[in-house]
Amino acid sequence: MPVWHLRDYREADLDQAIQIWDQSRQADGEVPIFPVSEVMAAAAADQASVVAAVGDEVIGMVVAQPRGDRAWVLLVALASQWRNRGVGSALLAEVERRLRAVGVRRISVLLPEGATGTKALENSGYLVRNGLAYYERIEPPGAADADALAVLGGRMLPGGLWEAMAGMESEKQVVERRVVLPLVEPAVAERYGVAPPKAVILFGPPGTGKTSFAKAVASRLSWPFVELFPSRLAAATDGGLAVALRDAFADLAGLDAVLLFIDEVEEIAGIRSGKAVDPGHGVTNELLKIIPGFREHEARLLVCATNSIRSLDPAFLRPGRFDYVIPIGPPNPAARAAIWARYLGPAASVDVDHLVRASELFTPADIEFAARKGAQAAFERELTHHQGTPATTDDYLTAIADTRPTLTPQAIAEFNDDIEAYSRF
Numbered sequence: 001m002p003v004w005h006l007r008d009y010r011e012a013d014l015d016q017a018i019q020i021w022d023q024s025r026q027a028d029g030e031v032p033i034f035p036v037s038e039v040m041a042a043a044a045a046d047q048a049s050v051v052a053a054v055g056d057e058v059i060g061m062v063v064a065q066p067r068g069d070r071a072w073v074l075l076v077a078l079a080s081q082w083r084n085r086g087v088g089s090a091l092l093a094e095v096e097r098r099l100r101a102v103g104v105r106r107i108s109v110l111l112p113e114g115a116t117g118t119k120a121l122e123n124s125g126y127l128v129r130n131g132l133a134y135y136e137r138i139e140p141p142g143a144a145d146a147d148a149l150a151v152l153g154g155r156m157l158p159g160g161l162w163e164a165m166a167g168m169e170s171e172k173q174v175v176e177r178r179v180v181l182p183l184v185e186p187a188v189a190e191r192y193g194v195a196p197p198k199a200v201i202l203f204g205p206p207g208t209g210k211t212s213f214a215k216a217v218a219s220r221l222s223w224p225f226v227e228l229f230p231s232r233l234a235a236a237t238d239g240g241l242a243v244a245l246r247d248a249f250a251d252l253a254g255l256d257a258v259l260l261f262i263d264e265v266e267e268i269a270g271i272r273s274g275k276a277v278d279p280g281h282g283v284t285n286e287l288l289k290i291i292p293g294f295r296e297h298e299a300r301l302l303v304c305a306t307n308s309i310r311s312l313d314p315a316f317l318r319p320g321r322f323d324y325v326i327p328i329g330p331p332n333p334a335a336r337a338a339i340w341a342r343y344l345g346p347a348a349s350v351d352v353d354h355l356v357r358a359s360e361l362f363t364p365a366d367i368e369f370a371a372r373k374g375a376q377a378a379f380e381r382e383l384t385h386h387q388g389t390p391a392t393t394d395d396y397l398t399a400i401a402d403t404r405p406t407l408t409p410q411a412i413a414e415f416n417d418d419i420e421a422y423s424r425f
């Protein structure tokens with residue numbers, strides 16, 4: 001066996017340190033008590049963490065966190081081929097020496113039974129305290145991040161938004177299966193080799209529910225929802241949009257989990273003109289650079305929405321950046337019926353089928369608007385005539401006739417072409 005030596009932990013050790021930690025954990029089948037981020041933050045902050053290395057290769061590591069005269073050992077990790085060779089005990093001895101130097105008199109270690117390092121601890125004179133139970137309570141993500149969230153203009157959305165999306169069954173099914181479930185069931189997903197999505201694009205005509213879907217997903221995941229507005233970003237900093245974009249992504253780093261929504265993403269990821277002075281060029285490049293870093297974090301989902309997928313930069317759409325490109329289409333008759341029913345409220349005797357037929361090129365947003373208009377007509381009539389009659393089918397048909405549908409046959413044809421050309425899920 002080659003000789004090993006002990007030295008300080010350095011930031012550059014991070015990747016290797018995580019690797020050997022994973023090795024130890026898999027061997028023990030344990031769930032870590034201290035999460036990676038916490039351990040690595042402690043390793044970087046206090047001078048009490050020691051690495052065992054052979055040449056450049058890290059083979060073991062102990063991370064401790066001193067607090068007054070007590071210290072917690074957060075991590076004991078050993079590369080598998082270096083178990084039972086005294087590396088663990090040597091690491092502990094060095095960490096103890098450093099802790100004593102800063103006044104620590106009691107060193108505590110919390111480990112799953114039989115975990116890596118147990119033997120080293122016993123050999124180094126640590127006493128096992130039997131009969132203890134470990135309690136923990138995990139606050140929903142976001143609760144502790146309230147300040148960071150507020151700075152970003154983010155918020156926790158209420159539950160139930162997913163259920164409130166009426167109709168749109170096929171879109172809901174795709175979003176649920178591809179996006180929501182792997183994030184809700186990460187252990188099952190991992191067992192079946194399904195990588196949880198980190199970034200998706202929703203595209204479709206205006207008012208079809210892209211923003212609503214993004215919010216509904218955040219609501220289902222109980223993740224905070226943060227929306228970036230390209231137009232506001234540009235105004236916020238002197239350095240221009242590219243700098244603002246980088247800063248905004250950097251600010252997210254403090255959040256445990258986040259769904260980041262960028263609406264009208266074509267504004268910042270439009271096709272590059274190829275001209276050297278194209279102002280959009282740098283911004284698109286910046287976003288392309290940012291996405292891989294974003295993808296490395298756990299509990300992150302970027303949802304981008306656009307009405308105009310064909311004007312996005314092709315580099316942006318390449319697999320590897322976005323896991324799925326999902327069309328959110330105009331509602332079919334069943335979806336329109338569900339959306340009408342949702343907005344009709346207490347109007348009992350309305351012929352929904354008739355409304356569905358009359359609102360063919362309507363988006364959910366158009367239906368919402370026409371439903372409100374129909375109700376408003378009945379309300380005004382009531383204030384004048386006091387007859388107590390609720391809104392009728394005719395009220396709604398009149399409202400429909402007065403509402404200009406968002407969709408046109410041409411827009412639908414183009415959308416269908418876009419589905420062929422761009423969708424991927």
Ligand SMILES: Nc1ncnc2c1ncn2[C@@H]1O[C@H](COP(=O)(O)OP(=O)(O)OP(=O)(O)O)[C@@H](O)[C@H]1O
Nearest residue numbers: 165166168205206207208209210211212339364365
């Ligand atoms: N499935 C649905 N059921 C009920 N209401 C819906 C549904 N989808 C969308 N809506 C309503 O329609 C309106 C427009 O939806 P939304 O803003 O999500 O569309 P969008 O696709 O993001 O539009 P845009 O492209 O203009 O940003 C919202 O008021 C929303 O509540």
Ligand SMILES: [Mg+2]
Nearest residue numbers: 210211263305
């Ligand atoms: Mg929207």
